[in-house]
Amino acid sequence: MSDFAAFKQAFKGDLLTPEHPEYEKALERWAANSQRRAAIVAFVKDTDDISLALKYAREHNLPVAVKGGGHNPAGSSSVEGGLVIDQSKYRSAARIDAKKLAYIGGGALWEAVDKAAIAHGLATTGGTVNHTGVGGLTLGGGYGFLAGEHGLVIDNLVQATVVTADGKVHVASTTENPDLFWAIRGGGSNFGVVAEFVLKLHPQRRTVFAGLLIYPASALDQLMPLIVEKYKKGLKAKETFLQVITRGPDQSPCVVFVVFWNGSEEEGRAHYKPFLDLNPIVNTCGEIPFERLNSLQNDKVPHGKNYYLKPIYQPGPDVDIAKKISQRIVELTSAHSDVIEEISFIYEFWPLDKICSVPQGETAFQRIRRLSGVTHIIFKENTEEHLKITRMIAKELIDITHTMKGNLPEDQNTGYANYNSDQISSLATNEVMPTSKSEALFGDNLKRLAELKRKYDPEMVFSKWFSISPAVAA
């Protein structure tokens, strides 16, 4: 019997190779341009399957990728010619227990968690687009509408089951394998395949105030001073809003807000009154069922397009920078209409007090008290030429934020790592992130991460995100 036949016989899930009728579908990712042609897609059923798949890949020198929800824009859950460990088919459910804990399969989407939890009157911080995956979003930190009250997703992670490169299964928590638990809270997918996440849940009201407010870009003159003032005073724990500077379907420049208040319509309207008083051209705000909150943006970010994202941290909101970005978005989309479908610049106004109350170094995630921004571009063709122009546009918009006084130097400013698609290529390759990026991202935590990499993944089987080189033995 061939090695592959023996692998297949022992494996409980499904192994898809290129001749399988569902193979093409199995390669699909949120960003079409982050898709790669794997040699094998392994839909695993349990931790034994994960161990078997890792063993087979290592014995046959196949590079490995792990897929959660498939939303990483840099291709880190795809692998050209390698083996994908995919939990989406058999390990994507969320179960809630009496202790207000959610037991979540490593391939689950946030929709499953939100729906299961709110059925018990509970919730926790999770992705603001509910078709994103729990896996990648959690391991990279995890912001969400409830972060002001409950912190990052990793701050609610109480346990994870991790299969390391040698095929061993580890429970990681503050009491079991605490070093591994520290590393996976911000260290990304560098340490193993997480088969199960256990998240702490919190009592949550069934309805919340949320919706979209859309203004013409000319309203930035009135909106930005309000936002600057609000930011200076400090955001309330119950609020979050996202500001999207873009062009509307009719190509007119506009600003979209996704607003959230964890309370009633009356409270929400009172809280956002200064915004509402500025006569938005679209206002969908109202009291909605909690489980709809993280679906409000779903159709604005559909699967299957070519995406490029470039993040940044900025000291705070700034009138001139917002206006300049808006103006350049108009000019750049017009100048490159043959290449560009849409350009947006998104600012995420998370209340940061709770997030930054966790001492630096307590998890591998660096707490940054800055405004998170991200350039979000949809481009037409996944070719070298289109990607080159897209990259140039993203860099130009990010460079505008660097003109702001007090911004971190460019080489230290990674922005939120989970949005980064710098290394994506239009070619069918397995991209490698330069180590300088990991140094900037992990900062003082890198030394400990490198030591743990030596302990848990010395051969760098998991190296498709911001990779970490194992520390050299003393």
Ligand SMILES: Cc1cc2nc3c(=O)[nH]c(=O)nc-3n(C[C@H](O)[C@H](O)[C@H](O)COP(=O)(O)OP(=O)(O)OC[C@H]3O[C@@H](n4cnc5c(N)ncnc54)[C@H](O)[C@@H]3O)c2cc1C
């Ligand atoms: C439309 C959109 C909205 C977003 N909104 C938010 C948001 O509100 N908050 C936020 O914090 N981020 C957000 N992000 C960023 C998001 O965190 C990343 O895209 C993240 O990579 C998504 O995780 P995934 O599991 O879907 O991705 P995948 O591409 O499947 O995985 C991403 C990385 O995580 C690894 N991984 C995934 N699952 C596992 C696992 N079980 N075990 C080990 N490794 C695993 C993969 O190997 C890969 O390296 C958003 C992204 C998009 C595209």
